[in-house]
Amino acid sequence: MKILVTGGTGYIGSHTVVELQQQGFEVVIVDNLSNSQAGVVDSIKKITGIRPHFEQFDLANSDKTSEFFRRHYDIKGVIHFAAFKAVGESVEKPLLYYRNNLVSLMNILDSMIANNVQNLVFSSSCTVYGQPDELPVSENAPIKKAESPYGNTKQISEEILQDTIRSSKIQTIALRYFNPIGAHETALIGELPLGIPNNLVPFITQTAIGLRQQLSVFGDNYNTPDGTAIRDYIHVVDLAKAHVVAVTRMIEDKMKEPFEVFNLGTGNGYSVLDVIKSFEKVSGQKLNYKIVDRRAGDVEKVWADSTFSNEELGWKASKELDEMTASAWKWEKAYRAKVSQ
Ligand SMILES: NC(=O)c1ccc[n+]([C@@H]2O[C@H](COP(=O)([O-])OP(=O)(O)OC[C@H]3O[C@@H](n4cnc5c(N)ncnc54)[C@H](O)[C@@H]3O)[C@@H](O)[C@H]2O)c1
Known part of the structure; x- marks a missing residue:
């Protein structure tokens, strides 16, 4: 079962690749290394014994993205992590963020439709809730006006996905992460911010x-x-495991709606x-x-409020x-x- 992990050499992506391989999935990584290093692929191999197939290119490039999907038409699901994520930088360079995060998503959706790939797990964020009126915050809480262009790219992406689903066979699980921290127990992969950390x-x-x-x-x-x-801090390995659960739920046709949203927090x-x-x-x-x-x-x-993800996904953060x-x-x-x- 072949899964494309975009942004798979990044922080959350690399931990997810490890969990996917350990559950028997074949993983293909696409990353342009704008915020990660190629050596992560070696580290993944050290942990799992399997070297994931890795291609370096920019998903905002539509020709390269469609050419990739034509070669990998047998992909069963896509986990889409690739995005820029620095809130402060997004305020200074909004167009860079809108272009990278939204064009990449649209290119992937075009290629998924063209190649009949139906399952997409999308990295969303609790930033969509802003300062919630009620705590803990559940998936039904209203979406607040985004505080930054970065946050807005997550809100717009969720809207793009909902509209695309209505007119195609694609189904999506949007996972709204709270604050992922920590690293793999082997200390071979972890968070590696380039420059001064924001987190x-x-x-x-x-x-x-x-x-x-x-x-x-x-x-x-x-x-x-x-x-x-x-x-709400959540261990990155707990977060990674939720992606395996989500992609399995899609492949096994267990989704109750074509667009589902889950909070991932403790x-x-x-x-x-x-x-x-x-x-x-x-x-x-x-x-x-x-x-x-x-x-x-x-x-x-x-x-x-992690009740819905705990009950519906049968997943719970444990660390x-x-x-x-x-x-x-x-x-x-x-x-x-x-x-x-
Ligand atoms: N880390 C967090 O606190 C957090 C919280 C909520 C949501 N998210 C989201 O989760 C996802 C993964 O975050 P992360 O912390 O692992 O970030 P990361 O920067 O470590 O990983 C993202 C990866 O995507 C790659 N990338 C970016 N744009 C690309 C493009 N156009 N083409 C190909 N590759 C590209 C980068 O090189 C990087 O390796 C992002 O979508 C992020 O917005 C992260």
Whole structure:
């Protein structure tokens, strides 16, 4: 059973490729390496013993995308991770984000229709909920106006998918991720942000390893128990496993609607200080951080109602916060040791 994983050398994609291979799927990766490295393919092989087929090209290029699908007409499903994801950069370069994230999706859909490939799993995000009126936030919560062009690409993508499904045989599962963190237990793959990390956990581990001087905690005057913002952190391997469940659900024809949406979170909210404390505990290190002003565009608190995904997918996130921060730290140390050799 051949599955195309776009963005498969990236953070979530690489962990998903491992889980797919371990469940017996044949995986084909397409990635243009705009935010990842070719060496990830070797690391995947070290973990699973199987080298996934890898092609490097830009999915925003329609000719290359359709030529690829003509050669791989036997693909049974597509898991579409490839996208730009830096919120701040999307504010500065909105057209880059709209072009990359939306044109890639449309090219893939064109090729899927042309080659009768029907199953698509799409990487969406909890950013579509903005600051929800009710917590935990369920899949039925209203979509709020996006805070950034990046967030808007996820909302527009979900709309493009719903419209395309009405006029074709394609079916889609949109997975709305909360905050993926952590790394594979082997420490052979993990999150590798190019440049200054936007997300909390890579910033923590890079500060602890000495790459960054100090972590800034954006705001301690939120309406939360310790004043810092709350998120639902989910281990990337738990997240990856949900993709295997989703793609299997489609292939086995178990979808109840041609467009389904699932939250992928643990259902638990942790504050920034909770994450820092967890990191300090598992690493035995004191972290150099300071409280600074709030950052524009950050929501105060959000965590998932995961009842629907737990019941309907039969999937549940199993890893606790300490396991997440410990695996992220193990990965940071292993990666820095490798590159300094
Ligand atoms: N990491 C998060 O916190 C998070 C949260 C919610 C949603 N998401 C979404 O999940 C998906 C995967 O995120 P990630 O954290 O693994 O990001 P990532 O940057 O590590 O992986 C994305 C991969 O896609 C590739 N890519 C980008 N544009 C491409 C193009 N036009 N053609 C071919 N390859 C292209 C990049 O080189 C990269 O390897 C993205 O769609 C992202 O928006 C991520």
